[in-house]
Amino acid sequence: MSTKEVTRKRYLQTDSGREMLAGILFVSPALIYMLLLIGYPIIYNIVLSFQDVTALNLAAGKERPFIGLANYISAFNDPTMPFALRNTFIYTFVSLIFQFVLGFAFALLFNKKFAFAKTLRGIMVVSWILPTTVTAMLWKYMLSPDAGIIDNVLISLGILTKPVGWLNNQHTALWGPIMANIWVGVPFNMLLLSNGLSTISDEVYESASIDGASAWQKFIHVTLPLLKPAIMSVLVLGFIYTFKVFDLIYVMTGGGPVNATEVLSTFSYKLSFRWYYFGQGAAVANILFVILFCVALVYQKIISKEEAM
Amino acid sequence: MSTNTLQHFIRKQSARNALWSILGILVFIIFLFPLYWLLISSVKTDMEIFSIPPTLFPREITWEGYTEQIFGKYSILSSAKNSFIKAFSSMALSFVLAVPAAYGVSRFKIPGVRGIIVFFLVTQMLPSSLLLTPLFLTFSRLKLLNTHLAPILSVTTITIPFTLLVLRPMFMTCPREVEEAARIDGCGRFGAFIKIVLPIMKSGLVVVCCFGFVHGWNDLVFSSTFNTKSELYPMTSAIYSLMSEFGIRWNWIMAYATLVVLPPVLIFVLGQKYIISGMVSGSVKG
Numbered sequence: 251m252s253t254k255e256v257t258r259k260r261y262l263q264t265d266s267g268r269e270m271l272a273g274i275l276f277v278s279p280a281l282i283y284m285l286l287l288i289g290y291p292i293i294y295n296i297v298l299s300f301q302d303v304t305a306l307n308l309a310a311g312k313e314r315p316f317i318g319l320a321n322y323i324s325a326f327n328d329p330t331m332p333f334a335l336r337n338t339f340i341y342t343f344v345s346l347i348f349q350f351v352l353g354f355a356f357a358l359l360f361n362k363k364f365a366f367a368k369t370l371r372g373i374m375v376v377s378w379i380l381p382t383t384v385t386a387m388l389w390k391y392m393l394s395p396d397a398g399i400i401d402n403v404l405i406s407l408g409i410l411t412k413p414v415g416w417l418n419n420q421h422t423a424l425w426g427p428i429m430a431n432i433w434v435g436v437p438f439n440m441l442l443l444s445n446g447l448s449t450i451s452d453e454v455y456e457s458a459s460i461d462g463a464s465a466w467q468k469f470i471h472v473t474l475p476l477l478k479p480a481i482m483s484v485l486v487l488g489f490i491y492t493f494k495v496f497d498l499i500y501v502m503t504g505g506g507p508v509n510a511t512e513v514l515s516t517f518s519y520k521l522s523f524r525w526y527y528f529g530q531g532a533a534v535a536n537i538l539f540v541i542l543f544c545v546a547l548v549y550q551k552i553i554s555k556e557e558a559m
Numbered sequence: 560m561s562t563n564t565l566q567h568f569i570r571k572q573s574a575r576n577a578l579w580s581i582l583g584i585l586v587f588i589i590f591l592f593p594l595y596w597l598l599i600s601s602v603k604t605d606m607e608i609f610s611i612p613p614t615l616f617p618r619e620i621t622w623e624g625y626t627e628q629i630f631g632k633y634s635i636l637s638s639a640k641n642s643f644i645k646a647f648s649s650m651a652l653s654f655v656l657a658v659p660a661a662y663g664v665s666r667f668k669i670p671g672v673r674g675i676i677v678f679f680l681v682t683q684m685l686p687s688s689l690l691l692t693p694l695f696l697t698f699s700r701l702k703l704l705n706t707h708l709a710p711i712l713s714v715t716t717i718t719i720p721f722t723l724l725v726l727r728p729m730f731m732t733c734p735r736e737v738e739e740a741a742r743i744d745g746c747g748r749f750g751a752f753i754k755i756v757l758p759i760m761k762s763g764l765v766v767v768c769c770f771g772f773v774h775g776w777n778d779l780v781f782s783s784t785f786n787t788k789s790e791l792y793p794m795t796s797a798i799y800s801l802m803s804e805f806g807i808r809w810n811w812i813m814a815y816a817t818l819v820v821l822p823p824v825l826i827f828v829l830g831q832k833y834i835i836s837g838m839v840s841g842s843v844k845g
Contacts, residue, residue, distance in 0.1 A: 269667055269668060270667065270668060270669055270670070272663075272667055272748045273663045273664075273666065273667025273668065273669040273672075274663070274667075274669055275663075276659040276660060276662055276663025276666075276667065276752075277659075277660045277663035277664055277669060277675065279655075279656050279659065279660065280656040280657050280659070280660035280719055280723070281660065281675060281678075283656050283715075283716075283719065284678070284679070284682060284716060284719060284720070287690075287694070287712060287713070287715075287716045288682045288685065288690070288716050290693075290697075291689070291690045291693035291694050291697070292685075292689065292693075294693035294696075294697070295689060295690075295692060295693045298692060298693060298696070303696075308696070356586060356590075359579070359582060359583055359586060360583060362576070362579040362583075363576070364576045364577075364579040364580040364583060365576070365580055366580070366583075367579075367580075367583055370583055370584065370586075370587045372831050372832070372835055373587070373591070373831075374587060374590055374591065375827075375831075375834075375835055375838070376591070376594065376824060376827055377590070377591070377593075377594070378838075379773055379777075379823050379824075379827050379834075380594075380777075380820050380823065380824070381776065381777035381779070381795055381819055381820065381823065382777065382779065383777075383779045383795040383798060383799055383819070384597075384795075384798070384816045384819050384820050387798065387802060387812060387816055388593055388596070388597050388813075388816065389593070391596075391600070391809045391812065391813065392593060392596065394807070394809070396609060396807060397608050397609050397613075397807065397809055399596060399613050402611065402612055402613055406612060433590075433593065436590070438838075441835060441838060441839055442839060445839050490684045491684075493686075494684075494685075494686030494687070494688070496686070496687060496688055496780055497779050497780055500779075500780070501779070501799060501802075514688075515686055515687075515688040518688045518691075518692075519688055519691065519784075522691065522692045522695070523691070523695070523784060528692050528695075528696065531691075531692045532692045532693070535686070535688050535689045535691070535692060536689070538686055538688065538689065539685070539686065539689045542684060542685070542686060543681075546680075546681055546684050550677065550680075
């Protein structure tokens, strides 16, 4: 027996215990890191949300008294809270609808086999990887009342008669971050839906054509049902990524004017880092987290159902 | 089919394709117009920025916006250095931690592996505002505020799950026999991973490095929250604070913005094909 065969035999004899140990060794550094920097903060945040933590008692190094639900109660009684909740949901749903419809339309368009379709689609994804800070400034510039191109285009098309000053007006301000967010999110929707479209074989469409289906009927009875899993995950992921928005609004409007664009994350940030009510900031962040967590759970259910299929 | 009808069919097909191409190009131009506007505004003069109607092509090109950033009193060089430090460190950190972990969860039978993957999937969806308050207080106690380490450690928590979720499906398709052959030749498990598996996975590793760098580069919230000293500002924090200083000198702001987007856009253009497939697998597959 050669030495090679001996080693092979010994390798085959190794028990699954050693396999497991090796696996754990590979995984544990990242897992420990994440538990320390994500797991611990989540728990710490829950603890903070039940304590009276302000800059004052932090600086004095005093005990932080346990105050029950007081942080949650004062957060909900804060006049900003209704605005933050309302704006977060409006922002999320309006962005989501436009992102999805445009992303879907673009996915269908670039799924046609014309020259450079894939290249054009690929380059469009660039809006998704730009730093959000820059995207926010770029849209702020394009929406500005003095130099904004968007108002100028709308005026020359006859839709407007004078500049709106989108971000300075309480009634229109939320549309600024919404427009910017749609621009960022469309490629994401487009890519995931294109990915789903590419899994539908041409044969399905061909047999539908033989049965005399029109383009619209094919879309309703073939494309939509087969694309359902991709549509579901795009919508849920889109909801999660949009709902937790921070940078875009922080840079474009900072929540103003007069709470018109305040969302849960910017409200939490202000409580903690402008007014140093860390306990209340933690409470608002937790509310945001609970909503997202429920959506993530639903998403997990959908995914595992798909895998079981 | 006679040749005549075939020709007719092909002509009809190509006419339709031409129509789709025109529509596609139109969508492309309109969609990417903001990016063009960013570039073109950065070289316009103070006057032309406010001209009505706005000029699609600058009448006069000025590089003042750029020279002011580089040689003026708001030197971009130190914040560019900070951005590179942050982006490279978080990229390296998440590479060292997440690549072995991705290999571990896809190759070995570990108890509770499904739970570990779900944990990573969920962390990817967390709002950064959830981490800000607890991390701020923790970093403050550890005397890590106003150091490069604070934002690097924080932003890596976004990059690690992403890396893991992108690489896991790739590791699962990597042929097991190759590793076994290496093991027989006397490599340990770790040796086989380093010498055999990683070189095979090169394209996947490039993708996660690109993303690691871009995540670190793009971050604003962790840097601005944990680092208040302007000499530690990365470019994202710097441009944010310059915005109030420059006021409505949009041409200067856009020049600075162009310099900020340059590295991510370059990376994107060079690795476009791989990045897009990585993006899709990193965001859908659990």
